[in-house]
Amino acid sequence: xxxxxxxxxxxxxxxxxxxxxxxxxxxxxxxxxxxxxxxxxxxxxxxxxxxxxxxxxxxxxxxxxxxxxxxxxxxxxxxxxxxxxxxxxxxxxxxxxxxxxxxxxxxxxxxxxxxxxxxxxxxxxxxxxxxxxxxxxxxxxxxxxxxxxxxxxxxxxxxxxxxxxxxxxxxxxxxxxxxxxxxxxxxxxxxxxxxxxxxxxxxxxxxxxxxxxxxxxxxxxxxxxxxxxxxxxxxxxxxxxxxxxxxxxxxxxxxxxxxxxxxxxxxxxxxxxxxxxxxxxxxxxxxxxxxxxxxxxxxxxxxxxxxxxxxxxxxxxxxxxxxxxxxxxxxxxxxxxxxxxxxxxxxxxxxxxxxxxxxxxxxxxxxxxxxxxxxxxxxxxxxxxxxxxxxxxx
Amino acid sequence: xxxxxxxxxxxxxxxxxxxxxxxxxxxxxxxxxxxxxxxxxxxxxxxxxxxxxxxxxxxxxxxxxxxxxxxxxxxxxxxxxxxxxxxxxxxxxxxxxxxxxxxxxxxxxxxxxxxxxxxxxxxxxxxxxxxxxxxxxxxxxxxxxxxxxxxxxxxxxxxxxxxxxxxxxxxxxxxxxxxxxxxxxxxxxxxxxxxxxxxxxxxxxxxxxxxxxxxxxxxxxxxxxxxxxxxxxxxxxxxxxxxxxxxxxxxxxxxxxxxxxxxxxxxxxxxxxxxxxxxxxxxxxxxxxxxxxxxxxxxxxxxxxxxxxxxxxxxxxxxxxxxxxxxxxxxxxxxxxxxxxxxxxxxxxxxxxxxxxxxxxxxxxxxxxxxxxxxxxxxxxxxxxxxxxxxxxx
Numbered sequence: 001x002x003x004x005x006x007x008x009x010x011x012x013x014x015x016x017x018x019x020x021x022x023x024x025x026x027x028x029x030x031x032x033x034x035x036x037x038x039x040x041x042x043x044x045x046x047x048x049x050x051x052x053x054x055x056x057x058x059x060x061x062x063x064x065x066x067x068x069x070x071x072x073x074x075x076x077x078x079x080x081x082x083x084x085x086x087x088x089x090x091x092x093x094x095x096x097x098x099x100x101x102x103x104x105x106x107x108x109x110x111x112x113x114x115x116x117x118x119x120x121x122x123x124x125x126x127x128x129x130x131x132x133x134x135x136x137x138x139x140x141x142x143x144x145x146x147x148x149x150x151x152x153x154x155x156x157x158x159x160x161x162x163x164x165x166x167x168x169x170x171x172x173x174x175x176x177x178x179x180x181x182x183x184x185x186x187x188x189x190x191x192x193x194x195x196x197x198x199x200x201x202x203x204x205x206x207x208x209x210x211x212x213x214x215x216x217x218x219x220x221x222x223x224x225x226x227x228x229x230x231x232x233x234x235x236x237x238x239x240x241x242x243x244x245x246x247x248x249x250x251x252x253x254x255x256x257x258x259x260x261x262x263x264x265x266x267x268x269x270x271x272x273x274x275x276x277x278x279x280x281x282x283x284x285x286x287x288x289x290x291x292x293x294x295x296x297x298x299x300x301x302x303x304x305x306x307x308x309x310x311x312x313x314x315x316x317x318x319x320x321x322x323x324x325x326x327x328x329x330x331x332x333x334x335x336x337x338x339x340x341x342x343x344x345x346x347x348x349x350x351x352x353x354x355x356x357x358x359x360x361x362x363x364x365x366x367x368x369x370x371x372x373x374x375x376x377x378x379x380x381x382x383x384x385x386x387x388x389x390x391x392x393x394x
Numbered sequence: 395x396x397x398x399x400x401x402x403x404x405x406x407x408x409x410x411x412x413x414x415x416x417x418x419x420x421x422x423x424x425x426x427x428x429x430x431x432x433x434x435x436x437x438x439x440x441x442x443x444x445x446x447x448x449x450x451x452x453x454x455x456x457x458x459x460x461x462x463x464x465x466x467x468x469x470x471x472x473x474x475x476x477x478x479x480x481x482x483x484x485x486x487x488x489x490x491x492x493x494x495x496x497x498x499x500x501x502x503x504x505x506x507x508x509x510x511x512x513x514x515x516x517x518x519x520x521x522x523x524x525x526x527x528x529x530x531x532x533x534x535x536x537x538x539x540x541x542x543x544x545x546x547x548x549x550x551x552x553x554x555x556x557x558x559x560x561x562x563x564x565x566x567x568x569x570x571x572x573x574x575x576x577x578x579x580x581x582x583x584x585x586x587x588x589x590x591x592x593x594x595x596x597x598x599x600x601x602x603x604x605x606x607x608x609x610x611x612x613x614x615x616x617x618x619x620x621x622x623x624x625x626x627x628x629x630x631x632x633x634x635x636x637x638x639x640x641x642x643x644x645x646x647x648x649x650x651x652x653x654x655x656x657x658x659x660x661x662x663x664x665x666x667x668x669x670x671x672x673x674x675x676x677x678x679x680x681x682x683x684x685x686x687x688x689x690x691x692x693x694x695x696x697x698x699x700x701x702x703x704x705x706x707x708x709x710x711x712x713x714x715x716x717x718x719x720x721x722x723x724x725x726x727x728x729x730x731x732x733x734x735x736x737x738x739x740x741x742x743x744x745x746x747x748x749x750x751x752x753x754x755x756x757x758x759x760x761x762x763x764x765x766x767x768x769x770x771x772x773x774x775x776x777x778x779x780x781x782x783x784x785x786x787x788x
Contacts, residue, residue: 011522018521025521033513036541037506043545044502057542064538108438112431119427127412127419128405144458147430148451151437237674238634280631284678287771352757362763363746370767373760377681 027184028069035063035179039172055164062172065137067180070188071256072249074180078173079252080138085169088142089162091118092149099150111150118146133248189250189259192243194326196268199239199275200385201322202232206282207315207378211308213289214371217297230286236279243272258328267392271325274388278318278381285374288367295368302356303372309344310375313337314382321389330393334386341379348372421578422463429457429573433566449558456566459531461574464582465650466643468574472567473646474532479563482536483556485512486543493544505544512540527642583644583653586637588720590662593633593669594779595716596626600676601709601772605702607683608765611691624680630673637666652722661786665719668782672712672775679768682761689762696750697766703738704769707731708776715783724787728780735773742766 019026042048042056049056066077099110125131126139149162180186209229247265288294317337324331352372357365413420436442436450443450460471493504519525520533543556603623641659682688711731718725746766751759 011524014522014524015518019518026518029514029518029521032517032537033510036513036537037510040506040509040541040545043548044506049549057546060541060545061538064534064541112434112438115434116427116431119430120423123426124409124413124420124423127423128408130405130408140458143426143430144455147434147454147458151434151454152451154437155443238632240632241635280674280677281681283674284768287675291771293770349757352760353755355756357756361747362749362751363743366746366763366767366770369756369760369763373764374678376687376760377685 024184024186025069028186031179031183032063032067034183035067035175036060038179039063039175042168042171055161055168058165058168059172059175062169063176066173067176070186070191070249071180072188072246072251072253074176075252075254076134076249077137078177080135081141082170082173084138084141085145085166088145089149089166092146092153093159093162095146095150096153108154111154114150115147119143122146185256187250187253187256187259188246189253189263189265190257192246192250192265192268193259195239195243195246196271196275197322197325199236199272199279200318200325200389202236203275203278203282204315204318204320204322205229206233206286207311207318210285210289210315211304211311215301215304215308230289233279233282233286236275237283240272240276243269264392267388271385271388271392274381274385278378278385281374281378281381285371285378288371291367293367295365299357299360299364300368303348303351303368306344306348306351307372307375310341310348310379313341313344314375314378317341317382317386321386324393325389328393330390338379338383338386341382345376345379348376418578418580419463422580425573425577426457426461428577429461429569430454432573433457433569436562436565449555449562452559452562453566453569456563457570460567461570464580464585464643465574466582466640466645466647468570469646469648470528470643471531472571474529475535476564476567478532478535479539479560482539483543483560486540486547487553487556489540489544490547493547502548505548508544509541513537516540579650581644581647581650581653582640583647583657583659584651586640586644586659586662587653589633589637589640590665590669591716591719593630593666593673594712594719594783596630597669597672597676598709598712598714598716599623600627600680601705601712604679604683604709605698605705609695609698609702624683627673627676627680630669631677634666634670637663658786661782665779665782665786668775668779672772672779675768675772675775679765679772682765685761687761689759693751693754693758694762697742697745697762700738700742700745701766701769704735704742704773707735707738708769708772711735711776711780715780718787719783722787724784732773732777732780735776739770739773742770 039056039059042059062081066074066081068074068077095111095114099107099114102110122139122143126136131139145165148165152161206229209227213227213230247269250263250265253259294300314337317334320331320334320337324334433450433453436453456475460468460475462468462471489505489508493501493508496504516533516537520530525533539559542559546555600623603621607621607624641663644657644659647653688694708731711728714725714728714731718728
């Protein structure tokens, strides 16, 4: 029908845009396909097949589960998978050896009991935050492998089977890790690095534009919604979870490019937290841009110069910090922007002290004063961010 | 060694607290263990084993992957798993029938080609946001099953194997769904409902306490950090992702308790978004509680009465909204709190107009004025939230 057609066309259009926006996603899809095809060769070549038999399918399964978009995630899952399989297989063999002592009737009862205990306790462990972050997949594999080994041991030759399975899982994991690292690798550490820098840059863009926006005469018909640079910062408000996730995955990654193995990924979370603090203030600022409850244009414009200076200087400082971070250099221009913003802040205070709003109803000035207060806070905020970024660069 | 011992003790202590805080997690662990044990019976009973053979392990695998904490997640994964397996098996059999036409040499080449194409295109589909939310697991299973079927078909009797596999997966999924729904079910829709209500309640608690905190004389030694009710709202700032996730999983759930099948879960996201808007303003308010840059106590205290009234009335309104929501009733007290807060807002404006800060340096009053502005905004914000919650209840 027509609507179905439309939906498919729509989906295809979106997929095309997705590929254009981030070609790495297309490359990743091809990498997965390549790894699957490589691993499936096990099955087609007779000598390989004879070594592994039906167990070769575990290599395929491993590739599907382990090969993730980034090297960090793939390494994390691959190591989890191998280690958990090894431990669970060892424990499973132990459980089998214990169970056989109880005869043909006792064995399944004891095995069921083991499955129950391991299933319950390891599932509970998965809820613990410190386990969840780094070892969730490993715990899942542990349950799975332990159950399979102890169940299958009831009817099959155990040791050979366990070894074969372990070997195919190592093969699958290594294939996934190899493809992930050596064919157009995507380093999640680098993504985190860029994300944090881009977030700073987004805030900078907002602040650079804020002055002109807030002190311009209201125009008919042009809504703020149409100015995308004033909305880009919104994504910073909600980026905490992905930053934490990325920082944790990045710790799996070996040295690459400009990042060494024990790069201080935790520092990025500090920068990220400060950036978000700043973003919350910007969210508050933004609400004064198109609020109905507004100080009149004439009164506002009396503080235009220092306010615009503050937001411009702070914005430039954040943008320079972002590009200094991106290039991993110490930026000298940041300090001068920061001191400019401080000078502008002092000017603003002096201007207000000079009585520029004398005779104006205090109630009238409430929103504009709130903007002033937020801008003064942002100066402090930007300075704090600059400090932490400097620490990171050194 | 000692440190290892300490670590284990620490972990055990944390696990105990986790179980105390949310006994449902303990119950879930037992449910997983039960489902695994049930499914493993397939293997121990000879008649069942003869029907399914080694394929019975797929039931175990399915339970481990499908049985999630909430009914919504389990149903989503179970349906995804069954549907994707069915479709992939059908496509895999088709691919096999096509490939055999090309002879013993052509077959593996063609099969590899199919694996490559399906692997690449479906992996790419997984990146599409509309697919990722609801069908990610299904797409993964699709790749897996298609690869397995088309690879295994090279050496095994295809149709029987595919049917057996499908059947064991249906058995595994149904076992997981059964255990999830009928043994102490955890409904994610209810969790979402509670989360949104608790978030409102947290903001209310902050606002109720804010007035007393802001207008109290600074005490030596008692830091704001020690008052946990002033920090509880922080979690609201970052709850967007989990709310969206829960709202999407909740759509899988059937009618239960007070929730019908097509409960308007999207409305919760609206309430959640407004709550967060409010939380951003509260974050800004909070920064004035222990800021160094503060209007002096004497000047602040002149606006104490109406400001305290506003924050108290808004706080009560939010808390009553929260409990009305929790009990799914229309609350009458909310409206009176809201109109109280509006009256207080008018009083505050009148007070400021009356010139209570005459003679005071304008610069001195900046932080206090910002607080006033935020409180006035919060009155509007709370009213908006009340409207949406009323809509939800009706």
